[in-house]
Structure formats: structure tokens, C-alpha cells
Amino acid sequence: MTNRAATIIDGKMIAATIRQSIAGDVAALRTRGVLPGLAVILIGDDPASDIYVRNKIRACESVGIHSAEYRLPATVTQSAVDAFIDTLNADQSIHGILLQLPNPAHIDTRALINRINPAKDVDGLHPLNIGKLVSGAPDAMIPCTPQGALKLIQSVRTDLTGLHAIVLGRSILFGKPMAQLLLAQNCTVTTAHSKSRDLPALCAQADILVAAVGHAGMVKADWVKHGAIVIDVGINRRPDGTITGDVDYKSVVPRASAITPVPGGVGPMTIACLLANTVAAAQQITA
Numbered sequence: 001m002t003n004r005a006a007t008i009i010d011g012k013m014i015a016a017t018i019r020q021s022i023a024g025d026v027a028a029l030r031t032r033g034v035l036p037g038l039a040v041i042l043i044g045d046d047p048a049s050d051i052y053v054r055n056k057i058r059a060c061e062s063v064g065i066h067s068a069e070y071r072l073p074a075t076v077t078q079s080a081v082d083a084f085i086d087t088l089n090a091d092q093s094i095h096g097i098l099l100q101l102p103n104p105a106h107i108d109t110r111a112l113i114n115r116i117n118p119a120k121d122v123d124g125l126h127p128l129n130i131g132k133l134v135s136g137a138p139d140a141m142i143p144c145t146p147q148g149a150l151k152l153i154q155s156v157r158t159d160l161t162g163l164h165a166i167v168l169g170r171s172i173l174f175g176k177p178m179a180q181l182l183l184a185q186n187c188t189v190t191t192a193h194s195k196s197r198d199l200p201a202l203c204a205q206a207d208i209l210v211a212a213v214g215h216a217g218m219v220k221a222d223w224v225k226h227g228a229i230v231i232d233v234g235i236n237r238r239p240d241g242t243i244t245g246d247v248d249y250k251s252v253v254p255r256a257s258a259i260t261p262v263p264g265g266v267g268p269m270t271i272a273c274l275l276a277n278t279v280a281a282a283q284q285i286t287a
């Protein structure tokens with residue numbers, strides 16, 4: 001069977017368009033004396049987290065969002081971080097609080113997330129925001145990476161009604177909210193994970209296949225239905241420091257109707273959606 005060439009979904013370009021529009025929103029907020037502010041908390045010295053935080057801070061600067069970076073030592077106590085979050089919750093110059101994950105083992109991450117004021121929870125991980133997402137509340141703070149992945153899908157197909165979407169991965173950070181977003185778009189959604197049976201046959205049924213497992217090149221060509229939209233969320237570091245996705249890109253491209261590359265697909269959208277959530281939080285808090 002011959003396929004038309006797959007559309008390579010350019011996440012960098014779509015993210016740049018979103019950032020341009022956010023810069024306009026920031027300018028509008030500034031005219032009424034509001035400077036949106038994002039606080040990023042990084043506990044410990046994980047090198048990958050360090051890069052992610054630096055990129056987020058730089059992105060804030062590029063659209064005029066005020067950012068504050070707080071680096072806490074790996075030995076910091078839970079109660080010290082609790083107190084720190086309380087301070088940021090009360091700080092009127094801060095509208096978004098992001099706790100960079102993962103945290104050192106002695107830190108109770110869930111308790112910290114629960115402590116963040118839900119109105120400032122720009123990662124969308126607070127139980128109140130998860131509940132709002134599941135119940136379809138319009139003011140839900142949507143986690144950044146699934147929000148960005150949905151925008152990429154919608155860049156190639158706006159009406160997803162009735163499509164079978166398969167999400168590989170069930171993390172609270174990505175897989176679960178992604179499945180909810182697709183359900184809200186009237187997809188029939190299957191969530192697969194490490195205990196699912198016969199993944200190749202299952203994935204081959206997907207009209208939309210979203211991979212977020214953290215295993216380089218796991219999704220092979222014969223896992224992909226001809227004409228499927230394939231979204232690769234994985235970020236896997238090769239020994240030479242470059243990154244690669246969860247999809248075996250070269251072999252899958254000829255089968256897909258559209259596919260995201262890694263890098264340059266979902267990654268830039270995560271940051272663009274973080275900026276969007278920060279501006280939305282500033283708009284809601286100061287309304």
C-alpha cells in the first residue's frame with residue numbers, strides 16, 4: 001500500500017506562533033498594571049532538570065513574563081519547602097508556581113503539589129485542577145505537555161470525533177490527562193501501559209497514536225496503522241547527549257499521515273503551554 005508523504009508536524013513553528021500571541025496577552029495585562037510572574041522551584045541538582053528550568057526561564061523572558069528561579073539544596077527538608085510554597089502562594093507578584101520534577105527521594109512530591117494554590121498551579125497537577133479537567137470545567141488548568149500534544153494533533157485535524165486514540169503511558173503528568181483531553185474531543189480512547197497485552201496489535205488499531213513511555217524507538221512501523229497521526233512525547237537521551245523519541249521515526253514516517261519529530265515536536269509546545277497557563281493564571285487572579 002502506498003501512502004502520501006506524512007506531514008511532519010513542526011512543533012517549533014506552532015509554539016513560536018503561540019508565543020507571539022502570548023506576548024500580546026502579556027502586553028495587554030501590562031497596560032492594566034499586571035506583570036505576569038512565574039516562580040520555578042528546583043530541588044537538588046539533576047542536570048536534565050537544570051536545562052529544563054533554564055529553558056523555561058528564558059522562554060518567560062522572551063514574552064515579557066517575570067520569572068523567579070529558586071534553587072533549593074537536595075538536603076532541604078519537607079517543612080522548609082512547605083514554608084517556601086506558602087510564601088509564593090501569598091506573593092502577589094507571582095501568578096504561577098512550577099515545581100520542577102523529579103524531586104529527591106525524601107521529598108513528598110504529592111504533598112507539595114497539594115500545597116500549591118490551585119489558581120497558581122500552572123502545571124495542572126493539583127487534585128482540584130485534575131478534577132476540573134475530568135469534569136470538563138472550562139477554567140481547568142490543563143497540564144502543559146498534553147495540552148501541547150492536543151494542539152499538535154489539531155494542527156493537522158480539527159475534528160477528532162469518533163477517532164480511536166491510543167495513549168501509550170498512564171502517568172499523572174502526561175498519559176492520564178492526555179486521555180481525558182482526547183475523550184473531551186469525542187475520541188474513543190484506549191490507555192495502554194506496561195501491563196497491557198500485545199501492544200503492537202493494539203497500537204495498530206489507532207487513528208491517533210500518542211507515545212509517552214520513555215523507551216527510545218519502542219513504537220515500530222508495524223505498530224502503526226496506515227494514515228495514523230503519531231505524536232511522540234518521549235525524550236530519551238542517547239550516550240552522545242542527543243535526544244530521541246519513543247517512536248522509531250524513520251520506519252514510521254512512511255506509514256503515518258502526520259508525525260511529530262523529536263526534537264522539535266512536543267517539547268517546544270510544553271514550554272509554550274506553560275507560558276499560556278501562566279498568563280491565564282494572571283488573568284484569572286487579577287480579573
Ligand code: NAP
Nearest residue numbers: 145169170171174193194212213214233234235266267270
Ligand atoms: P513515566 O511517569 O515514567 O510513565 C511512563 C509510562 O509508560 C507508564 O505509564 C508506564 O507504564 C508506561 N510504560 C513504560 N514502559 C512500558 C512498556 N514497555 N510498555 C508499555 N508501557 C510502558 O513517564 P512520563 O512522565 O509520562 O513521560 C514519558 C516520556 O515522555 C518520557 O520519555 C519523558 O521524558 C517524556 N516527556 C516529555 C515531555 C516533553 O515536554 N516533551 C514532558 C513530559 C514527559 P506503568 O504505569 O505500567 O509503569
